[in-house]
Structures are given as structure tokens and as C-alpha cells.
Amino acid sequence: MTAGTALDRALLAFAVPRRKIGLGIVRTGLAAVIAGLYVQNIPWHALLWGPNGMIPMKLYGQTMLASHGANLYYLSAQTWWFELVFWTGLTVTLAYAVGVLPVLTGPLCFAFTWSLLTRNNFVQDAGWNLTRILLIYLFFADTSAFALASGRIEALAKRVPVLLKQMRGVLHNSALGLILFQLCLLYATSVFYKVTGHKWQDGTALYYVLRSNQFDLSALGGLIWSSAFLVAAGTYGTLLFQAAYPFWIWQKPFRYVVAAGAVFFHLSILWTMALPFFSAIMIVSEAVLFTDDEYRRAWAWLRARLPVQTALPADEPVAATIASGG
């Protein structure tokens, strides 16, 4: 094989969209979590985000707007406008979750979510920071797996010239790469800063987290912090997991270990520290670690044991066309 042919094959391989099922799950999952934030706070939404709530509109404009660039809620201080933006935001998010024209609802969902989150920084945790960034990457990805009317979109896609499909595939894979990079950066940065702290080094950090009234939110917390072994194991286990993550997600047997570790780690955070949105966002993001084939095999395995007839989105014939170079 000549160098030219090898390059050509690599180029064509790069043009085939990968991990569409995982990205479909990330799109649906993140949008569902955002919708959860809206719905959970309906009783006090005006306190958290309203023009006369925690941060009055004038004060927001004077102090916080500059650091966020733009905000839909800031376009008017009228209550009706606030209510319109809030409820439209919820509607758009639900539409994105079920996959109504993700190409259109994705950017809209980002604009409304950005506005909601930056209107009141005090309701945010690290999970929302990740959500804001992933929503941008998802603009460029094909997240139409599980989307409503995806069949109709595919029928339209068949009329698009092969070159454009290939370019779309390159864009999709670039977004996929950035999402994987973002997850690695998150865990690598987190462990980088942790290891510089004495309490992480001496294995007692978990004690301080779970002992604080703000995070000691389950009976399990007390059991853990009173045990020297569990405190040290939890502290060092956290460091180990976060340090391993950027290296292990690329190889198959380790990837499963890391994914299981991430789910366990974030369910533990949910249980002990009661941060449901943070935990859900982090777990949903892990969906991108698996290939479409892995999802299909897992689904086939499950289907053989469950009386469910639904199928996962099949490989598109277009992928074969792209891979063969048209």
C-alpha cells in the first residue's frame, strides 16, 4: 500500500461519523437533566432567575452581565418577558431531548440554558459548567440517534452530495474528539489540583468533605468519615480514578473499568452529597465512551433477556458510501 493510499483510507475513515448512539444518548440525557432543573424549580423560579428575585435585573446588568457576554433574560426587566423566556426555554429543551430537529433546537437549547445558568451563578455546580461546554460541541455532531422523525431526515440526507456528507462526518468526529478531550481535561485538571493539597496527600480529604454540614447528607457519610480505612480508600481511590481516566478510556478492557468507576463514583456523590444534577450530568456524559457496535451488542444481549422489541438505530447505508469514498 502506498503512502497516498494509506492517507486516503485514513481520510475516508475520518469521514465516517462514529459513536452516533452515544452522542444521541448524551443529547437526550443532558437535555433531560436541564429540563429537570427547570421543572424542579418552577415553584420558586422567580426567586432564582426573575427580574425581582435573588439578583435584581439592574444589579445583574451592573455586576454580572459583562462576565457572561449576553443573556436572553436581560433583554427586558418585565415579568412577562421573564416568564416567556423561562417557559420557552423549557419547551425548547424538551424538544431537544426528544430530538425535534436537533440541528435547530440544539443551538436554541444552548442559548436558553446559557441564559438560565448565567442569570444566577449561585445555582451552578461543576456539572452545569460541563453541560454548557458539551452543548456547544453537540452543535457540530450528528445527534439524530433516537431523534423524532430521524427517518425523514435520513431520507433527505440521501439527496445530499457525498462530499458534503463526508465533511459532515469530519465535523461530527471532530466534535466527538473534543467531547472526549473535554472529559479527559476535566478529570486531569481535577486530580492535578487535588494532589497539590495536603489533605489529599495525607488521605483525609474525604473526611472533611463528608463531615461538613453542607455535604454530610446521608447516614452513610458518618459511617465513612468515622473509619480511617474508608476515608483513606475513598480519598486515594478518587485520585486514582481521576488520574487513570484520561489514559484508560482509549483501551477497551480499561474503558469498561473507567466507565463503571465513573458511574459508581457519581452515584456515591449523589447518595452522600445529594447533588442529583451534577451526578446525572457526569454519568450521562460517559455515554460517549462506547462505540455503536458496543451499544448494539449490549442491546442484543439485553433484548435476549427482556420482552422488548425496540431496535437501536441501525448503521446507515450512507456510512458505507462515505467509507468507500462515494
Add this chain to the structure above:
Amino acid sequence: MTTERIALAAFAFVCALGCAFHAAMSVLFVLPPNPVGESVRPLVLAYTHPLFEQYWNVFAPTPIEADLTVYVRAKRVGAPDSAATGWVDISSPLIAEVRKNKLSLYSTLKVAQMTLAVAAKNDKVLGHRVLKPAEAAAMRDPRHRPVILEALKRFALVIGADALAARGRPDEVQLALADHRFPRFTHRFERDDKHKDDTVLLYPWLPSNEVTQ
């Protein structure tokens, strides 16, 4: 090579270059000050702000080491402090709700309460020390009031509304942040005298507001 293949290769190259640039900017943004990062800091900030700003130093380098509790009390304008309501704890009821049910409707309110308390404790003006009389007086003017204090006041007015209205509609409210250092790890089985080592940061009386819930 066909024209189409050249176009695809060029597009892929531009995408790869864009991804590499974005990745480099993101890495430089999250790293602490360093010789490489400092020389290109203006470019990094211009690129990442505000869309790609990210902070992942949760519980790092030092995790939270204290119980933080926010209190609020209210009085009529001009009345002495002795005529104020008792201190109303606005943290504990939210924490108790979330402790009862991890998926509680109150979990975001609890996060807001916690973030405000931590932000107030870490604020250069509001935290760590007793305010000078001139600073406290200046904060009565909304133009000089830190946004954290205003947000905390408004939050407290809604969460503690019933208790604060016990002596009629309040004209003024006062916030306090109790910072309780619980025993260090090696002393974890010792009795935790809840108020022995508390630092209480007392904020000035501020005018009350109507806050929409």
C-alpha cells in the same frame, strides 16, 4: 487525487487544526500560572471567555473544612437590635430537606444557599474578618453592596419569610454567617462543641425588599 478528495482533505486539516487550537487554549486556561501560559494569557482569555471558561478544582487543593450556616433577623426601621426577631437559620431546613430526600425539590435551593455561604466566606470584604464601621455603613447604599450580600439577603427574605414576619412586615434585615470548624481528622471522635470555635461574621442592617418568589 480528485478535486473532491482534495477539498475533503483540506476541510479535515482545518478541522484538526481548529480542534488542536481549541484544546491548547482550554489546557492553558485551566492550568495554574506558568511560563508558557503567562506569555499568551491575553489570547487564552480572549478565546475562552465566556463560552469555554471552566473550573474543575472542586474540593481542591483543600476541601471545605467547616460547617457554614446562614442566619437572618429582622426589625422595624429605627428599632433597637433588642426589638429584632430571633436569628432565623436558613441553611439547616434546606439541608434537612435534602438529607431526607436526595432528589428533593429543594436541592437547587440548597446548592444556592451553599454557594452563597461559601462565596461570602471566601469574599475578600465579606469573609474572614469583622467589617469596619465605614464599610458596613457603605453597604447600606445599594451601589456599594457586594452582589453576594444582596443575593444572600434576598434569598434569606424568601426562605425565612414566615419567621421574619413574626413581628410585622420587616423594614430591615441583618445577615450572619456562622463558620464552625469541626474537629480535625485525628480528633474526629472527640465531642464536637458546636459553638466553641465558631467565627460569626455579622453583616450590617440592610433595607428589606419585596422579593418575588
